[in-house]
Amino acid sequence: MGLEAEIEEIEEEISETPYNKSTEAHIGRLKSKLAQKKEKLENQSSAGGGHGYAVEKTGDATVALVGFPSVGKSTLLNALTNAESEVGSYEFTTLDVNPGMLQYRGANIQMLDVPGMIQGAASGRGGGQEVLSVVRAADLVLFVLSVFEIEQYEQLREELYQNKIRLDREPPSISIAKKGRGGIRITSNADLELSDEVIKEVLREHGYVNADVTIREQVDVDRLIDGIMDNRVYLPSIVSVNKADLIDRDYLDTVYADLREQGLDPEEVTFISAEAEKGLDGLKERIWETLGLMRIYMDKPGRGVDYEEPLILPEGSTIEDAMEKLGGDFEERFRFARVSGPSAKHDEQQVGEDHELADEDVLKMILRR
Ligand SMILES: Nc1nc2c(ncn2[C@@H]2O[C@H](COP(=O)(O)OP(=O)(O)O)[C@@H](O)[C@H]2O)c(=O)[nH]1
Ligand SMILES: [Mg+2]
Structure with missing residues (x-):
């Protein structure tokens, strides 16, 4: 049987199986199988070449x-x-x-x-x-x-x-650490509706034999699988x-x-x-x-503050992130920075590279010669 036929067969079985406590583990296993077969099919077709656009990502x-x-x-x-x-x-x-x-x-x-x-x-x-x-x-x-x-x-x-x-x-809050022995151990601070048995079935189906699994939110089978697969x-x-x-x-x-x-x-x-x-x-x-972007106005030596072309960074970025985006040798020559604006306690506050910036900050880099 070809992969596509197998996928169809599993999909059919899932849709025909009523969901209840006694079928839960079985459905979990089927859904895991399905996810993996789909992945396999995709890898096959993309290996054929000629697929996928190469759209160059530019801009912020x-x-x-x-x-x-x-x-x-x-x-x-x-x-x-x-x-x-x-x-x-x-x-x-x-x-x-x-x-x-x-x-x-x-x-x-x-x-x-x-x-x-x-x-x-x-x-x-x-x-x-x-x-x-x-x-x-x-x-x-x-x-x-x-x-x-x-x-x-x-x-x-x-x-x-x-x-x-x-x-x-957000991605599911699930972490999995493989171990050498001891089977699958589940820890959770959420009062999980999924039974341990179902969770273990799903994990085994994904190739885990020994692992510590931490689940920090209420998940259904689909979201559990999302948490296991890293291609979402x-x-x-x-x-x-x-x-x-x-x-x-x-x-x-x-x-x-x-x-x-x-x-x-x-x-x-x-x-x-x-x-x-x-x-x-x-x-x-x-x-x-x-x-969730923010504008950082660079105060450039001898040229003043550039309000026309701000540095654009994702919210939560630090001075270090700013230097990375600026490129060049900023990181090697960095001594400290002076920040004025929303993230600063006062104008020209002296800060290190861990300082978190805010939208419309004015940033001046103090570099070694
Ligand atoms: N009345 C009206 N027609 C629109 C509007 N936007 C697009 N159209 C028309 O809808 C048709 C399809 O638009 P197009 O941009 O080619 O759609 P696309 O296939 O989604 O890219 C064209 O005839 C447009 O002129 C709109 O806001 N109002
Ligand atoms: Mg169009």
């Missing part, structure tokens, strides 16, 4: 636009960036990845308009696999929905999930609802109801019109906030 962060064909991704990309992306009213306009650069608050944010996601993309049909590899490499997923097709959201999320992209959640990516996401120019006030209630049905809070999504360039400021702000 990368955002992937995810949506069905014709919802307005290309139009949005053009409105937000300096890219010249082909726009057309027919389906499958975008055959290749279109990059563009959004300049916002001194940051260069790379926006990738990826080909329309279609059903079955995760299983490798229709070239969708390449699309998903681009999304996996991004820092943020921007869903683009049309006001008339809110229900596509569920399918898009499912496609991403199938391709091991986990949205809006965890990304934040935001939702934009496009073509808002085409609806009347009366229709808004319908859209709100559609959003709620998808588990979305209408207050949390961003209504836009890519074509009429409405709502784009709000969207940019949302992108900025969710990426």
